[in-house]
Amino acid sequence: MWSFYIEQLIHSLPFFLKGLWMTIAVSGLSLLAGTAIGFIWGILRASRSRFVKPLIGAWVDVVRGTPFLVQVFIIFFLLPEFGIQLEAFPAAVIALTNLAACFICEIVAAGIQAVPSGQMEAATSTGLNALQQLRYVILPQSMRIILPPLVGQFVLLIKDSSVVSAIGVMDVTRVGWLTVQRVPQGLLVFGLVAVLYFVICYPLIRISNSMEKRMSAGVTLNKM
Amino acid sequence: MIEFRDVHKWFGELHVLKGINLKVDPAEVLVVCGPSGSGKSTLIRCINRLEPIQKGALIVDTMKVHESKTNMTRLRAEIGFVFQQFNLYPHMTALQNVTLAPMKVRKTAKKEAEDQGRYVLEKVGLGDKLHQYPAQLSGGQQQRVAIARGLCMRPKIMLFDEPTSALDPEMINEVLEVMRNLAREGMTMIVVTHEMGFAREVAHRVAFMDFGELMEIAPPREFFAHPKSERTKLFLSKILTH
Amino acid sequence: MGRLNGRPIVYMSSAMLETFNFRVIFEYLPLFWSCFLATLWLSAAGLLGSLLVGTLACGLRISRFKLLAWIAGVYIESIRSTPLLVQLFFFYFGLPSLGFRMSESATGILALTLNSGAYMAEIVRAGIQSISHGQVEAAVSSGLNYLQRMRHIILPQAIGVTLPPLLGQAIVLVKDSALLSLISLSELTRAGQIMTSERFMPAEGFLTSALFYLIIYYILKGLTHWSQKRLIYMQT
Numbered sequence: 001m002w003s004f005y006i007e008q009l010i011h012s013l014p015f016f017l018k019g020l021w022m023t024i025a026v027s028g029l030s031l032l033a034g035t036a037i038g039f040i041w042g043i044l045r046a047s048r049s050r051f052v053k054p055l056i057g058a059w060v061d062v063v064r065g066t067p068f069l070v071q072v073f074i075i076f077f078l079l080p081e082f083g084i085q086l087e088a089f090p091a092a093v094i095a096l097t098n099l100a101a102c103f104i105c106e107i108v109a110a111g112i113q114a115v116p117s118g119q120m121e122a123a124t125s126t127g128l129n130a131l132q133q134l135r136y137v138i139l140p141q142s143m144r145i146i147l148p149p150l151v152g153q154f155v156l157l158i159k160d161s162s163v164v165s166a167i168g169v170m171d172v173t174r175v176g177w178l179t180v181q182r183v184p185q186g187l188l189v190f191g192l193v194a195v196l197y198f199v200i201c202y203p204l205i206r207i208s209n210s211m212e213k214r215m216s217a218g219v220t221l222n223k224m
Numbered sequence: 225m226i227e228f229r230d231v232h233k234w235f236g237e238l239h240v241l242k243g244i245n246l247k248v249d250p251a252e253v254l255v256v257c258g259p260s261g262s263g264k265s266t267l268i269r270c271i272n273r274l275e276p277i278q279k280g281a282l283i284v285d286t287m288k289v290h291e292s293k294t295n296m297t298r299l300r301a302e303i304g305f306v307f308q309q310f311n312l313y314p315h316m317t318a319l320q321n322v323t324l325a326p327m328k329v330r331k332t333a334k335k336e337a338e339d340q341g342r343y344v345l346e347k348v349g350l351g352d353k354l355h356q357y358p359a360q361l362s363g364g365q366q367q368r369v370a371i372a373r374g375l376c377m378r379p380k381i382m383l384f385d386e387p388t389s390a391l392d393p394e395m396i397n398e399v400l401e402v403m404r405n406l407a408r409e410g411m412t413m414i415v416v417t418h419e420m421g422f423a424r425e426v427a428h429r430v431a432f433m434d435f436g437e438l439m440e441i442a443p444p445r446e447f448f449a450h451p452k453s454e455r456t457k458l459f460l461s462k463i464l465t466h
Numbered sequence: 467m468g469r470l471n472g473r474p475i476v477y478m479s480s481a482m483l484e485t486f487n488f489r490v491i492f493e494y495l496p497l498f499w500s501c502f503l504a505t506l507w508l509s510a511a512g513l514l515g516s517l518l519v520g521t522l523a524c525g526l527r528i529s530r531f532k533l534l535a536w537i538a539g540v541y542i543e544s545i546r547s548t549p550l551l552v553q554l555f556f557f558y559f560g561l562p563s564l565g566f567r568m569s570e571s572a573t574g575i576l577a578l579t580l581n582s583g584a585y586m587a588e589i590v591r592a593g594i595q596s597i598s599h600g601q602v603e604a605a606v607s608s609g610l611n612y613l614q615r616m617r618h619i620i621l622p623q624a625i626g627v628t629l630p631p632l633l634g635q636a637i638v639l640v641k642d643s644a645l646l647s648l649i650s651l652s653e654l655t656r657a658g659q660i661m662t663s664e665r666f667m668p669a670e671g672f673l674t675s676a677l678f679y680l681i682i683y684y685i686l687k688g689l690t691h692w693s694q695k696r697l698i699y700m701q702t
Contacts, residue, residue, distance in 0.1 A: 065637075065683030066676045067644030070655055074676065077668030122311035122370075125272050126325035126377060127301030136324055140315045155547075162549035166648055173552055186559025194548040194556060201547040 005185045009192060012179055019175030020196050026171060027161040029093050031154055034100020041101055042108025043134065056105065063102040068163050071095050076167045092164035100157050107149050111142035148212035155204045159197065172196050225250045225381065225412050226271060231280035231290075233266060233436075240266050241277070242436040250380075251410040255423040255444075258433035259459060264416045267433065268383045271414070272296070272303045285380060301329050304374025308386040310366045312358040318345060318369045319354040322376040330377070337376075344372045348402045364395030371402055382406065384415040418463055424448060432456045491670050494661050501657040502678050508571065508646060508653060509639040512578030516639075517632075519579055520586025524594070527587060538587070545584035551645050553577050558649050574646040582639055589635060593628035629693040637686045640679065654678050 041060075044052045063071065076091040086094070115138050123133040165174035176193035180186055226248040233241035240263045248254050256264045269275045270282060273289055273296050282289040287299050313321050322344060323337040332340070345351060348368040358366050367387055374382055384403065388396045400422050407413060407426045417423070423430050424444045431441040432453075440447070440456045451457045526538035545553070554577040561568055568576070597620055605619040647656035654675045661671030 061683075061687075062676075062680065065641075065680045065687075067641040067655060067679060069644045069647070070658065070672055070676050070679065073655075073658065073662075073668065074672045077662065077672065081669055116311075118307060118309050118311035119313065121274055122305075122307060122313070122373075125274060125300055125303070125305035126373065127297050127329040128325060129297050132328050136328065137313055141313075159549035162551040163645070165551070173549065173555070176552070176555065180555070180559045184559075184563060186556060186561070186563050190552055190556035190560060193552050194544070197549060197552060198544065198547045202543065205543075205547060 002185075002188075005183055005188055008183050009179075009185075009188060012183075015179070016172060016175050016192060016196065019170060019172035022169065023158070023161055023171040023173075023197075024200070026089070026092050026096060026164060026169060027158045030096035030100050030161070031157060033093075033097045034157070035104055035150075037097065037101035038104025039108050041105035043112065045105055045109040046112035060102045060105060063099060068095070068099055068160050069166060071099065072164055072167055088164070088168045091167060092161075092169045096157065096161055096164065099160060100153075103153050103157070104150065107146055107153060108142070111146035112138055114145050115141045144215045148208050148215055151204055151208040151211060155201045155208070158201055158204075162197070225252070225285060226414070227281075227283045229281040229283075231270065231277050231282055233263075233270060233275060233277050233279075240436050241270070243280070244438055246431070246438060246441070248412065248414060250412050252428045253407045253411075253413045253415065253426055254429050254431060255427040256414065256416045256431045256433060257418055257420070257423070257459070257463075258439075262433045263436040264433045265385050268305075268385055268414050268416055271381075271383060272300045272305060274305075297329070301325070301377050302380045304371075304377060304379040304382040306367070306370050306374055306382070306384045306387045308389050310358070310363075310370045310390070312366055312370055312373070314358050317355045317357055318350060318361070318372075321358070321369055322373045325373070326376050341372075341376055344375050345369070347375070347405075348372045349398070362395060363391045364398045367391065367395075367399045368402055371399070371406075375406075381412045381414075384413065384417065386416050386418075388417065388419060420448070420460075420464060432459065434459070487667060487670055490661070490665055490667055491674055494657070494671075494674075497660065498654070498657050498674055498678060501652055501654050504651070505640065505643055505653040505678075506682070508574060508578070508651070509636065509643045511575045512582055512639045512643065513636055515575060515579030516582030516586045516635075517590075519583030520588075521590050523583055523587040524590040528591070542584045542587055545581055550577065550581045550642055551648070553581055554645055554649065570646075570649050570651050574643070574649060574651050578639060578642060578646075581642070582635060585635060585638075589628055589631045592631070593624040596627040597623050626693075626697050630690055630697060633686055633690040633693060637683060637690075640682050640686070644679075 041056050045056050045060075047053065072092065072095045075095045076086065076088065079086055079091070119137055119141065120133060123137040128136070161171065162173040165171050165177065168174070172193055176189050180189045183189055226246070228244045228246040231241055231244040232239070244267065256267065258264045266275055270277050271284055271289065276292075277290055280290065284299060285302060288294050289296070289299070313324070316324065319338065319341050322341040323334075326332040326337040326340065327334060342351070342354060345354060348371055350365060350368055350372070353361060353365060353369075358369070361369065367390075371382075371387075387403070388399055391399065396419070400419060403413070403415065403422070404426055415422070415427075427444050429441055430444050430447040432439045432447075432451075432455075434455050439453050440451065442452075447456075448460070451460055523538045523541060526534045527542070529535055554574070557568075557573050557577050558570075561573065601619055601623065602615065605615040610618065643653060644655040646653055647659060650656065655672075658668075658671035658675035661674075662668040665671075
């Protein structure tokens, strides 16, 4: 009996790999865009701006305070009411990009604020302008604080991408859900799905952990 | 060179500078002393607008610091600032620390900036530490790199905010020596410090600040021999006994 | 900002108010309320369960028995490297194929508990490690017995350190419980889905769900800030 199901699973393996590719495409695109936007928001959030800072803060709160599934539904079902008709794939990428940007924004802002204020003062007093201070003095120092949690965040976001299967994106979770209707062996089917996620996420977790160790060990020596 | 006209500064409710009037001439060395919280650090931080002032006029090298439209980036390039905590960039070597601003602000070519940087670091006695990171240097060496960082912009004015307060006693002299040489070369300097030996020997005038006011300002000989106000006498008796 | 930006915002919100069907929301309010309570109790059950599982996993992880420590390690790593939704489907479709029949809510709580437990293990470990050896020695040398030490010295400190991340995990659990709607459990997100399918009003449905989630979020966030302040006070 089991060997029969396993054989069926092996037959549908290309289907699963296609799903895995979709998972990688959705998360990859969202992580790229989300990191870029998250850095911009994070820099603004760490700034002294009176208007933009609370605005970003409020938005981050709303996004952090609601389930990602609800956000996906809102973007997929609500935007058409404003005349923006979206396929499942772009809706998924928009939702995940926004989620990524909000979490990364917090990480970046914390990293920037962790740089002692004397650094900014020293850079100011030698005549560097705001952009130059950020680029040559603040960001290089924040990066060591930002990078380990950033990679950890990537893992969370890749896992969150499974949620977009609920609006019909053919990612690996959706493939598992469709397969289990034909092959009624939930443990096998979702065991396989889990393995595919594990293969991507586990190495990233290890990288994040070892980065964290290296960074905290390097604090006193300060060699880059 | 530097002129304060009735300068006031508040931190929220706190009135930290109460009508400062002060004129510093080119090539003059002014030492400012006073108890902590007296506003002496704020006084020099106003000069390159690390702190903005709320009232009065502050003119530095013909530029009006009190006007918000003044291009401070240009003025700051002319003023070297040395901090109590050094504030060296920890991710850069000594040479990178001193060449960053010349390359980015003055757009000096890398080769030229590095030649200049090497020259200045040699001048402060660190010709052999060019490629060390701040964490590999002693406190005194770090502070000398910080002075070199200021000098590398060929400033017209150097400001020192308690440059030796964070140093171990045995390192204070190497930093003061660098500052003495600068004074001898005719640099305009304002030095906030408690090193009264340095004040006596190098300063043209010594000022005493308390409660946000300039209580007294005089040439060192007169300042130490015949302090006029009671508070100056009290302060001097406290710091000169130990 | 008011004069320039005010007008379009007012237009937009009034347009939304016209199309926004508050009557239907009121009609569905009892459903949302019962689903809100369901979300609360599902996440609370998950929180309690995962506290137990997490403590157990942490205990095994640091135990001297290599095999037990290894098993706990595999559990923690594999949970952290796979999505909750996949774990949920694993149990939902997998347990029946082994012959176990469980209700949807039991399956949901099981998945939440096992998922959150892997993260809870880390929180518990940090709590235990926060107590310095000196504290134990001081307590021992002043003659307190084991129970007294636990009750008066160790636990108060450990709970103080653990409370902020625990509340953070509670926020995560509340949001994660939304996934249980996908195995048709009646909770807040499901309420939005029901309203969408019955009346085709996704805006009203999902925004009302979101609003309820935000209420829980802001309460938990407020508690987190309070507990962090208390912690700082405790450490100084």
